[in-house]
Amino acid sequence: MGEKILEIRHLSKNFGTNHVLRDIDFTVDKGDVISIIGASGSGKSTLLRCINLLETPTSGEILYHGQNVVGRGVNAAAYRSHVGMVFQSFNLFNNMTVLENCMVGQIKVLKKHKEEARAHAMEYLEKVGMAPYINAKPRQISGGQKQRVAIARALAMDPEVLLFDEPTSALDPEMVGEVLSVMQALANEGMTMLVVTHEMAFARDVSTHVVYMNQGVICEEGPPSQVFGNPQRQETQDFLARFRKN
């Protein structure tokens, strides 16, 4: 595949004596759509939060274009502006309108002009179908709409990688579709994405690579056809069997 964007090496994270992540290794190439699946508490979200430095890894390295971003003397804010993140709970800024939510990062972090930021934000709000709502406040729109705005906010920063932390878990079933279809469109356009999800259909159909995590380690990984069609490990088979039943 293309150039390496992120390389995670021997990443571990402890909360006290609780080892949430143990020796995680994997790479993200340009254009990859990687789905991370696994039971609750297996460390999926923590892994994603470590990659965006919202949690400080206990040990290990995260290389961004070959440069380690873990540890002292690293400009975390600058790094984060290249790695977008979409949260389970949307985390929109409640004091701003939809449009301002998508502009503030461009103006404050990328130091763009207001007009330029506005045009750029509009481009992505169009894409996620939220352009008619630019004057609404987050409390005035639905969950699915909030998540679409959150995606537009992350995209407006022109990130190299977009991290999704269970983007549809907090949504009502009828709103899941609108968010997934936006994500699918992004994947088709070649956006590099890392998606923690419980949507097995999305993981199977959209991603280029699937990572199954169990108890803080990567249990099995590979192309979706292999992980879903012919899982090698017993844990993976059990996990997928539970999903098939539902």
Added chain:
Amino acid sequence: MERLIKLGQDMVLLWQNYSAGYLSGIRSTLILAVVATVIGCIIGLICGVLNTIPYTKNDPLPKRFVLKLIRVLVRVYVEVFRGTPMVLQAVFIYYGLPYFTSNTVQWPGVWAAAILVVSINTGAYMAESVRGGIISIDPGQTEGAKAIGMTHVQTMLSVILPQALRNIMPQIGNNFIINVKDTSVMFIITFTEFFAFHRYITGVNNMYFPSAAIEMIGYLTMTLIASILLRWIEKWMDGSDSYDLVQVDPLTMTAGTYSHPDRGTPFDERSKENREKIRQELKFGRTRGDR
């Protein structure tokens, strides 16, 4: 009943003779309360923000030390000024300066001293309110701001503080109303506000009770007006409950041709699909829309 009529008559009499004095007292009270509340809020905001700068074990030692020290200093300030009566603070600050400097340094005026005392008192209360306001904003928004690369200061200024300020508006209002009333203790440093004028009046004649009644009405009027204004400010800060759908957008030019920087949609000339289509057309001629 006769008592009430007598009281009313005395009040009218007092007002006719001394209304200018009462009014100038009200003016001093209001100016002191407004200025001190504003300065106090600024002190409180600074303390609240300093108090909530996050640090982790991984930060370098000097940074952790400075932040810890700041928190201790703010804590001491808050506890001392919240825990002692404002009258005594006024005495200590106003008479303390000449006392400790053997009368070489005097206060430039009683106004400066009064504003200082009431401001730092308000600031001590506001510091805790601001801290509460900041931690009441859900941490997800801080994470959201961090995730798009904003620094702590940027996050505070554009995301957290505007919301925290709205949330502590009732507290600011509380403090303002308390200040309107409690500035009356500034008579101790000879500051002539509304209540001080009452003390002057009762010194020159024996109409103590009618004057106290005027004071009551005066204070209540001030605080009621303040309450109404504060409610109105809160409403204004909340903004409109409705919003307009933007059906016709000035930027819809981009609709259908939007693209991620290096990729396009099927309609975009730069896209692979479109280029392929054009190539096929050149090779085999148009297959659709041909006459």
